[in-house]
Amino acid sequence: MVPTLRDGDAILVRRRARIRPGQVVVARFAGEPGLVVKRAVRPVGDLWWIEGDNDAVADDSRRYGPAIVEGRVLLRWWPRPAWLGPR
Numbered sequence: 001m002v003p004t005l006r007d008g009d010a011i012l013v014r015r016r017a018r019i020r021p022g023q024v025v026v027a028r029f030a031g032e033p034g035l036v037v038k039r040a041v042r043p044v045g046d047l048w049w050i051e052g053d054n055d056a057v058a059d060d061s062r063r064y065g066p067a068i069v070e071g072r073v074l075l076r077w078w079p080r081p082a083w084l085g086p087r
Contacts, residue, residue: 001037004053009076011037017072019043025050027067035070036060 004024005011013026025040027050038050038060047066052059061067 001039001052002054004039005037005076006078009078011076012074013071014074015071019048019069019072024073025069026071026073027069029064029067032064036067037073038067040069 001024011026019025019040021040021042023040024037025048026035026037027048028035036050036059038052041049041051041061043049044066048069049061050067050069051061
């Protein structure tokens, strides 16, 4: 999600929030491990087409198809708060 988010940024996520195109979301792809942070583009049935802000990196719906959105990013803060520990 560079330049919007960078490695080490902390985010606050609201789970099961209403999603609109253009919002930054936390999602997962069926059959793939882990979560991703991407921008919601459009709904595809019960799923979402999501893409990153960096067109040079295609680890999003262009590669894996529609994703299951887990929540919407409400805010990010940087630098990383000390109470979260080292990176």
